[in-house]
Structures are given as structure tokens and as C-alpha cells.
Amino acid sequence: MNLDYSIVIAKFPILLEGCWVTLQISFFSLLLGMIFGIAGALCRISSNSILNSLAFLYVWIIRGTPVMVQLFILYFGLPQLGIKLSSMTAGILGLAINTGAYITEIIRAGIQAVDKGQMEAAVSLGMNYRQAMVRIIGPQAAKICIPPLVNQFIMTLKNSSIASLVTIVELLRTGEQLIYTTFRSFEVYTTIAVLYLIMNSFFMVVADKLEKRMARQ
Amino acid sequence: MSYIVEMKDIYKSFGDIEVLKGFNLKLREKEKVVIIGPSGSGKSTVLRCINRLEPIQRGSIIFAGDEITTKTDLCMLRTHIGMVFQRFNLFPHKTVLENIIEAPTIVKKMPLDTAKDIAIQILDRVGLADKQSSYPKELSGGQQQRVAIARALAMSPKIMLFDEPTSALDPELVGEVLLVMKDLAMEGMTMVVVTHEMDFAREVADRVIFMDQGIIVEEGTPHEFFANPACERTKMFLKRIKH
Ligand SMILES: Nc1ncnc2c1ncn2[C@@H]1O[C@H](COP(=O)(O)OP(=O)(O)OP(=O)(O)O)[C@@H](O)[C@H]1O
Ligand SMILES: [Mg+2]
Numbered sequence: 001m002n003l004d005y006s007i008v009i010a011k012f013p014i015l016l017e018g019c020w021v022t023l024q025i026s027f028f029s030l031l032l033g034m035i036f037g038i039a040g041a042l043c044r045i046s047s048n049s050i051l052n053s054l055a056f057l058y059v060w061i062i063r064g065t066p067v068m069v070q071l072f073i074l075y076f077g078l079p080q081l082g083i084k085l086s087s088m089t090a091g092i093l094g095l096a097i098n099t100g101a102y103i104t105e106i107i108r109a110g111i112q113a114v115d116k117g118q119m120e121a122a123v124s125l126g127m128n129y130r131q132a133m134v135r136i137i138g139p140q141a142a143k144i145c146i147p148p149l150v151n152q153f154i155m156t157l158k159n160s161s162i163a164s165l166v167t168i169v170e171l172l173r174t175g176e177q178l179i180y181t182t183f184r185s186f187e188v189y190t191t192i193a194v195l196y197l198i199m200n201s202f203f204m205v206v207a208d209k210l211e212k213r214m215a216r217q
Numbered sequence: 218m219s220y221i222v223e224m225k226d227i228y229k230s231f232g233d234i235e236v237l238k239g240f241n242l243k244l245r246e247k248e249k250v251v252i253i254g255p256s257g258s259g260k261s262t263v264l265r266c267i268n269r270l271e272p273i274q275r276g277s278i279i280f281a282g283d284e285i286t287t288k289t290d291l292c293m294l295r296t297h298i299g300m301v302f303q304r305f306n307l308f309p310h311k312t313v314l315e316n317i318i319e320a321p322t323i324v325k326k327m328p329l330d331t332a333k334d335i336a337i338q339i340l341d342r343v344g345l346a347d348k349q350s351s352y353p354k355e356l357s358g359g360q361q362q363r364v365a366i367a368r369a370l371a372m373s374p375k376i377m378l379f380d381e382p383t384s385a386l387d388p389e390l391v392g393e394v395l396l397v398m399k400d401l402a403m404e405g406m407t408m409v410v411v412t413h414e415m416d417f418a419r420e421v422a423d424r425v426i427f428m429d430q431g432i433i434v435e436e437g438t439p440h441e442f443f444a445n446p447a448c449e450r451t452k453m454f455l456k457r458i459k460h
Contacts, residue, residue: 121306121365124268125320125372126296133321139310 007017008187011178018174019195025091025170026157026199032096033075033156037103044108055104064099073165091163099156106152110145111137143214150207154200161196171195219282221246221376221407222267230263235260237273238431244376249408251439253397257455261413263428264378267409268298281375290440296324297367299377305361305386307353307388313340313364314349317371325372327412332371338369343397359390363397376407383414412421413458419443 008015062070075090085093112197122132152215164173175192179185222244229237230277236259238343244250252260265271266278277286285294298376308316317336321327327335342347343363353361369377379398395417402421403409412418418425418439425442427435427450435451436442446452 115306117302117304117306118308119300121308123291123298124270124295124298124300124332125368126292126324131323135319136308143310156340168344 002185003187005187005191006177007182007184008191014178015174015191015195017131017169018169018171019170019199022157022171022196023199024158025088025095025151025163025168028092028157029095029099029160030153032092033099033103036096036100037107040100040104041107041111044104045111046071053107059104062098063105067094067098067159068165071096071166072212078092087163087167091160091166091168094166095101095156095159095163098159099152102152102155103149106145106148107141109148110141111143114140146207146211146214150203152201157200174184219246220244220279221248221281222329222409223277223279224263224266225277225279226280227263227266227273227284229259229266229271236346236431237266240276240432242426242433244409245373245408246406247405248423249402249421250410250424250426251422252409252411252426252428253415253418253458254426255414256435258428259431260428261380263298264380264411267376267378268295268300270300291368292324296320296372297375299372299374301362301369301377301382302379303363305353305358305365305385307365307368309353312350312352313345315369315387316353316364321371323388336367336371339370340364341369342400343367344393355419357390358386359393359407362386362394365399365402366394376409377401379408379410379412380411381413383412415443415455415458426455429454 020100037063040058041194041208043051044059057066071094074094075087078085078090101161116137118140119132122136127136160170161172163170164176167173170194174187179188182188220243222242224240224242226235227240229240230233240263242250242260242263252263257289264272266273267280269278269285269288273286278282280294281297283294288294308319311319314333314336317339318329318332320331322329323337337346337349340349341368345360345363345367347365348356348360353364356364366377366382376398382398383394386394391414393413395414398408398410398417408421410417410422420439421438424436427437427442427446427448428434429450433447435446442451443455446455
């Protein structure tokens with residue numbers, strides 16, 4: 001066995017650049033995914049049957065197909081219809097659409113887990129639907145949603161490695177390029193694994209702090 | 218004679234189950250009415266129809282002279298009708314004070330300071346002035362229900378509806394809630410109370426109503442009602458809840 005991490009260490013700045021791209025993809029797809037998810041959840045609980053069905057369809061299609069296929073449709077498929085997206089746009093949009101479907105379900109479940117008596121108490125006091133959602137139901141649902149949302153954030157960060165398949169040079173792709181030149185598969189892949197772990201641990205710590213802070217209420 | 222609430226020939230069903238079948242109720246200002254009846258007889262539904270939490274299929278509801286049966290803007294109406302629930306339904310993410318000032322500041326746009334002053338006065342009335350910065354889960358059931366009453370009172374309602382306000386409480390905590398309700402009755406609040414606390418009914422009610430299967434079976438002053446119930450069903454029910 002001859003393990004040699006010195007090559008990895010020498011090329012570490014390149015890997016960090018890969019991390020940066022991974023973080024960017026993850027950040028923007030999560031941001032967009034949250035917007036899709038909140039909108040999707042509000043549609044899912046709305047009494048408007050068209051919005052409701054559209055959101056249902058969205059979740060059904062996305063959850064039932066592989067994220068890789070979704071990205072390929074956006075990046076390799078759409079140009080055939082004359083819509084050409086840059087690899088970064090396709091990557092972020094694809095991941096956002098994907099994670100948004102899961103977030104829709106998380107937020108819908110969170111809102112529905114809030115005791116029905118809360119909405120009744122709020123409207124009995126004269127609040128309208130929007131006031132009750134924003135001030136009474138929302139904060140309680142948010143608390144319920146944090147653990148599954150953290151899971152979903154972690155999932156999305158890991159899924160960002162799939163963006164390497166639409167030619168985005170993120171962490172995994174950076175590592176693979178390093179392997180072509182150094183032939184150090186084990187060292188490079190284990191280093192990448194550790195870097196993913198560190199990034200995800202950051203999420204976990206922040207989530208933990210947030211949960212503790214909300215625990216008193 | 219003017220009424221604050223008039224329910225005329227109300228029909229209400231949930232799907233195929235008909236819950237109210239031609240229900241009538243007229244309520245004068247300052248009147249205290251206690252509704253009793255077996256489980257599933259529609260008592261909660263009656264209260265929930267008054268503030269339009271439940272839509273009805275037929276009949277008409279008049280509140281303070283206004284026809285509200287098909288009214289669509291319900292927020293204003295509901296500010297006049299205080300509701301107290303069996304399970305309190307306090308907002309768990311807000312302190313006692315925040316629970317009480319929420320609706321006055323958000324719905325009535327009352328200045329924060331004014332709302333706080335009023336809230337503290339009302340908390341004092343229900344004996345919880347020292348609990349204003351506690352969270353609901355830090356309070357006993359009896360205290361939570363008193364906060365819920367305070368929260369409803371902060372909107373200065375014209376009428377208060379109570380849906381079994383003490384039946385989720387440990388027996389030793391029932392008294393403190395009934396005491397607050399008696400005070401309120403003494404101050405002249407119009408009240409509709411669904412309860413199985415017969416002593417409360419005797420002491421406070423102007424009228425006791427016995428409901429069964431979606432209609433009023435019998436009603437009368439507490440004295441008539443408890444001493445000489447006319448209907449067989451009423452007699453059986455009263456006998457049953459005594460044990
Ligand atoms: N949201 C609902 N959907 C379907 N059925 C309902 C609903 N709410 C009430 N019901 C039914 O309507 C009937 C009357 O209910 P209601 O809650 O008014 O009775 P109640 O007299 O208050 O009974 P309890 O003493 O158990 O509180 C019951 O048979 C109940 O199952
Ligand atoms: Mg009931």
C-alpha cells in the first residue's frame with residue numbers, strides 16, 4: 001500500500017475552488033428551491049383546485065424521476081427545442097426544481113401538522129387568512145419543518161455533485177480532473193468526501209443551534 | 218325587544234350527517250345561556266355557526282341586527298364575538314402578553330402601548346398579572362384557559378361563546394376558570410356556555426337549553442329546568458350526568 005497525500009495537499013487550492021462552486025450551486029438551488037417549495041406548499045393547501053393539481057403534478061413528476069434525468073432534460077434535451085441554457089443555469093435550475101418538490105412536501109406537511117385549533121383561534125379573533133398564516137401558522141410550521149429541511153439541504157448539497165455530469169466543474173469534477181493527471185484515486189476521493197462532510201456539518205451545526213433557540217417556545 | 222343573536226331554522230350537515238335540523242335560538246343582550254346535551258348533539262356546531270366558523274345549509278343568522286348568513290367579510294364580525302375553546306388553543310410560540318395583544322394590534326391596529334395596557338388590566342382581572350412573560354406551556358391548564366379568556370376579552374367582544382371551557386381540565390383547576398366566568402357574567406357580558414357544570418348553570422344562567430340530535434328539546438330558567446324537566450329525554454340526561 002502506498003498512499004501519498006502530498007499531491008492532494010499540493011493541489012488543495014484547486015479542490016477549494018471546486019468547493020466554492022459546489023457551495024454556489026447549492027446556495028442558489030436551495031434559495032430557488034425554497035421559493036418553489038413555499039409556493040408549491042401554498043398551492044397544495046389552497047382550496048383552488050387548479051393550483052392544487054398543478055402543485056400535485058409538480059411533486060409527483062419530480063419525485064418519481066431521477067434527478068440526473070431531470071438535469072439531462074434541461075441541459076441536453078431543451079436545446080433541441082431551441083432553448084439553450086448554460087451549464088450553470090441548467091445545473092442550478094435543475095437542482096432547484098428537484099429540491100423544490102421535496103420542500104413543497106416538507107412545508108405542506110409542516111403546515112398541516114399545526115393543530116387545527118390554531119387557525120380557528122386566529123380567525124375567531126378576527127384575523128384574515130393571510131394574517132393567520134404569517135403570524136400564527138407559519139412560525140409553528142417552520143419549527144416543525146426545520147429537521148426535515150436540514151435533511152433536504154444536505155441532500156441538495158450532495159446532489160450538486162450530479163451537476164458535474166452537465167459539465168460544471170464543481171468539487172467532484174475538480175477531483176476527477178485531478179485524478180486524470182495524478183492517478184491518485186483513493187487519496188483524491190477520500191479528500192473530496194471529507195470536504196463534503198465538512199460543508200454538510202456546517203449545515204448541521206447551524207440547524208442544531210436554530211432548533212435549540214426555538215426550543216423554549 | 219331586540220336580540221343580539223337570532224338563529225332561525227338552521228340546517229347544517231357535514232356531508233351526509235345532518236347535525237342541526239331546524240335549530241332556533243334568540244339571545245338578548247346580557248343574557249347568559251347554558252347549553253347542555255349529549256355528545257354529538259350539535260352544541261359545538263351551534264357556537265361555531267354563530268361566528269361563522271361553519272357555513273350552514275339553510276336558515277338565517279342575525280347578529281346585532283345584521284344579517285350575517287351569507288356575509289363574506291367575516292373578520293369584522295368575529296372581532297365582536299369572543300370564543301373560548303375546550304383545548305384553549307393559545308398560540309404556543311407567543312408569550313401570554315403576546316397572545317393577548319396579537320389580535321388588538323394586528324386586527325384592530327391598536328397602538329402597542331395601548332394594547333399592552335389593556336392586556337395587563339385584563340390579565341389582572343383573570344388573576345394572572347404575574348404571568349405575562351410566560352409561554353403557554355409553562356402554565357397549568359386552568360391558567361391557560363384564563364389566558365384564553367383574557368385573549369378573547371382584549372377585543373372587547375359584545376358576546377362570549379364558551380365551548381366546554383373546563384372539560385379538558387383537571388378537577389381541581391375547574392373552579393378558577395368558572396370563577397373568572399362568573400365575574401364576567403356579573404359584569405353583564407352576554408354569554409353562551411356549553412358545559413356540563415350544573416352548579417355553574419344554576420348559579421349563572423338565565424336560561425338552560427337541552428339539545429339533542431340537532432334541535433332544542435327543552436329550555437327554561439335553571440329553576441324550572443332542573444326542578445321539573447318536562448321531557449323524558451331531559452330527565453334521563455340529567456340523571457345520567459349526575460353520576
Ligand atoms: N368537521 C366535521 N366533519 C364531520 N363531522 C363533524 C364535524 N364536526 C362535527 N361533526 C359531527 O357533527 C355532530 C355534532 O358535533 P358537535 O361537535 O357539534 O357535537 P357536540 O354536541 O359539541 O358534542 P361533544 O359533547 O362531543 O362536544 C357529531 O356527530 C360530529 O361527529
Ligand atoms: Mg362539542
